[in-house]
Amino acid sequence: MKLKNLILFLAVSFLVSCGEKDWDDVPGYFRNPNDLPYGYPFGNNTLVDENVISIADLKNRYSTVISSSQSALIEDDIKIKAVVSANDSESGLSNAVALEDETGGILVSISDNGICGYLPVAAEILVDLKGLYIGGYGEMPQIGAPYNNTIGRMNKYVWQDHFRILSDPEEGRVVPKIINSESEISDEYLGTLITLKNVSFHGADGKAVFAPDQGSSYVERYLNEYPTNYVIRTSAYYAKYANDIMPEGSVDLTVVLTRYRDTWQFLIPTRACIKLLED
């Protein structure tokens, strides 16, 4: 009898112990991000918002390096506080995130994918610049790492130590500048979101796509209303809309403004940035 009881006890104990743990859908601490037990799982939660400068100030301090398309190590203990204005959610930007504050914008170039998972649009972050590099890639201001005497992508592990998420996305934080004509475009808006009002895609015929895979990594398209040194630049390999048919007719087009020397480049972050205008 004792033996039977022992067997029964062990069997019941085993059955009770079996079964996979019932993992929650979402960990409790993500449901209320203001009550995180140890901070956000991405970035460096120990950063403190001291010595914060504006993005315009940062670009001014390193204007020579940027305009000469070189890079320089940031040795000063300075930070920027910025809002994410575009990320890689549809790979319109790849390996990069666009940050802006009220004074301007800048690209951060990171050797990483899935950045949209930790830096959603309209989230506010603090960037510790000391130890990072700044420079100009074809005179486009970027934060990153040195690459072939200019600026390139930084190691994703380095990046994780140099930013802190300050808050979740908030509606209304990112408001694109309205651009009605080429004359309104200037260096002031580099790295920021702008909306090109009432434009149309050159060559849109109901068949042409943004970036067919023709062996080149990037494909450039033009706007009928802008000269040919204003281009839409799209990754043929990675942009999720690369083979979407370019819409015929007029659109309001929201893009990140960048440049490569004398060419102004428009990067379309997502399909949602193309708003068809009614006839």
Added chain:
Amino acid sequence: MYKKVLILSAALCATPLLKAQEADTLIKNDDSNPSLDESSFTFTESQLGEDDNDGKTSTVLSSASNVFTANVSMKLGASGYRFRAYDNKYNEVYINGVLVNDPERGYFRFSQIGGLNNISRNSDNALPFEENVYCMPGIAGSVNYDFRASQVPQGNKLTLSLANRTYTGRLMYSYGSGVNPSGWSFAGNITARYASINGFRNVEGAFYNSLSYYFGAEKIINSSHTLSLSTFANPTMRGSRGASTDEAYFLAGSNSYNPYLGYYNGEVRNSRVVRDFAPTTVLTWDFAANDNLKITTSALLVYSMYSNTKLAYNNSTNPAPDYYKNLPSSFYDVYDANNTENRRDVDLQNWNYVYDYWTSSVNSRYINFDKLYFANVSASKNGGEALYYMPQIHTERISAGLSSALRYNLGANSRLNLGISASRNKVNHYQTVYDMLGAKYLHNTNSYAVGSYDSGDYRVQYDMLHPDKLLQEGDVFGYDYNIFVDKADLWSSYSLDAGGLHAYVSGKIGYTDMFREGKMQNGFAPNNSYGPSKKAYFLDGGGKIGSTLNLGMGHAIDLGFGYQADAPDAGSAFSAPEINNNFVVGLDCEKILSGQLSYAYSGSMVKATLTGYYNKITDATKWTCFYSDDDHSFTYVSMTGIEKEYYGVEFGVSLKLTSKLELLALGAVSEAKYTSDCNASYMLSNSAAYKNDVVLSKGMREDGTPLTLASLGFTYNLKGWYLELTGNYFDRIYLSFSPVSRYAATLKKQELAEAPAQTEGKGGFMLDCSIGKNFRLKKGSLYAGLMLTNILNNCNICTGGYEQSRTDYSYNTSTDAVTDKVYKFSANPKKYYAWGINGMFNIVYRF
């Protein structure tokens, strides 16, 4: 799901199905030696196929007549030994005379009978050139387990085990009634095995829960008829172990590092959880017309449910911690001192940065589930779909089989066996969303095709019948199809004894048909994915002849030849079964030529065997899939026209040094390699385009098993004590070769004249020992024993793995320019290493 299975199982038990097999020809394993009992009849983890070594499970093989094969599986199971390096599909497994091998993949998953050691002890093993009463054996032999209730030893048996292997605790109880006066026999077995995810183990995080059962009933109706019913299963849920690179093992500081593990809110979580439940019922009818004519008929019904979870990503980065972009060597070229471009100071700084990251904390080198959840929640705040999720890959099979075997003694010196078998099988492959990891939705669209077509294009749809379906947990997505396989065989053997000569001839002829039935209309094959495919038919068969010449004085010579054609496995017969109904072009039966010459000596003090063998396989087909760098796409690859040769020498010596001390020596030197290049046809998952190439496979070897091995052991028996010490050496363990690095096009791009050599794992020496004692009690007996494996803790023996199917270069399709990557996939194969010191302590109480 489990409710469905319980209903089915109950229905199976109540269904009067017919079957059969020759019970009295089985080899009865001696139950009197408890040490033998626990060591020999506990399947090793590699035999159960539960160590995740790339599916390369050890062969379960034995033989009463051959010293080598009688011992090699148990002595060298830890190395992943497979008999002559054959794929396990060539090892045919029967239960009560009916074939139980998977009809789609060919092999038997021994985990289906895991924990049923007390039931599976009665088996009839046959080497490739040994006749038996249930089949014409395969080239890797065959085994027939007798699951009849009357064969379970009479009485109760309780076993308690503690181990640091696949499981840490095992409780096993079995009961056999024996045959009562009214002719009934009943038997049962229940086994619980358990390991926690944080337990003291040789593999990190591979938790284990299983509860296997067996129930058998048998009724001797009269002197001519006996019916028996057996039902069993081994429902199991376990965490898997993944192979990794030497760099990751180095950074983790252990060769038992498991990259499938992660942390979730501070708790350990395994991303790959296997659920396995295959309730099986066998009904057997033994009919003895007279002393010379016996017929065994068996019917089989199996409902197998197998699933595995994994991590997947969408428009994001691979979350595997050992993904190459997460490793230091992807930042700094550690292999080429002359590479100035990727050995700059900044590169070295990056290498150090990542090295410090990996080594600073255990959280850094495992999956960070918190990050995955956070990323999904963040993306959803911008309206995005899941960046990370966990699919569950399902394989559900229903098999019904019937076999009947007749044994007829034609006289004192000759026998005739004749058998037929048939089976119908339906295998459903599908994928569900197991865990959204906090995301709100996911589209059922082809993420490889999105970007290649307009977002509204039908070709991005996995299922045009439900376009753009938003997925929630539990929803089927990606693919959903059935594979149907019907098989029928007729076989016979005839044997003759004349003087010192025993000769036999056997042959079989078989029929196989197969087709696919799609349950989704894939955008890449709108007219060729939904509904049934055409049916493929194969006629196969072959024959064997063999003889044993008794030279007298204990000396004997065996000689055997065989030739057969086997229908291809359904698992490799379709070119891209997740997408369309297409069969592989050039699909054919594979042909097997086999021969063997063996010398045996059997004396009172010495038993020895020496065997040489040669096999050639032609027209074999192999199927695989992987991401192709050059094509920027996932690819489904079929290789046809494969030719392979297997040959070698095996020896075994058993020597009684004294009445108490016995020596056992085993050794084998073998070769198992591709003898020609083969054709490759592969489909791109981002365009459905097919490409053809040639794989320079000549010289590649079978992987995951030692081709050179030696074993020397001593066994000492004294007054109920049992002591064994064995040293094993194995070497020439190759890793599964990557086709893509041996495509002719790949070599041309790299301007290489010949294919790269196949990666070879490091072999080594392992010392095992076991000790046990049997105690006779007033009622029953008690056995206590300890088995220790790898007591020298040699953790540097590579037992298998695979070369990564990625290239070392980037290719520009417009300029044909080839640029070297910093990370060298060719130098970083994924490996499995042998467990460190591990053991099992058993207490067996019989009453």
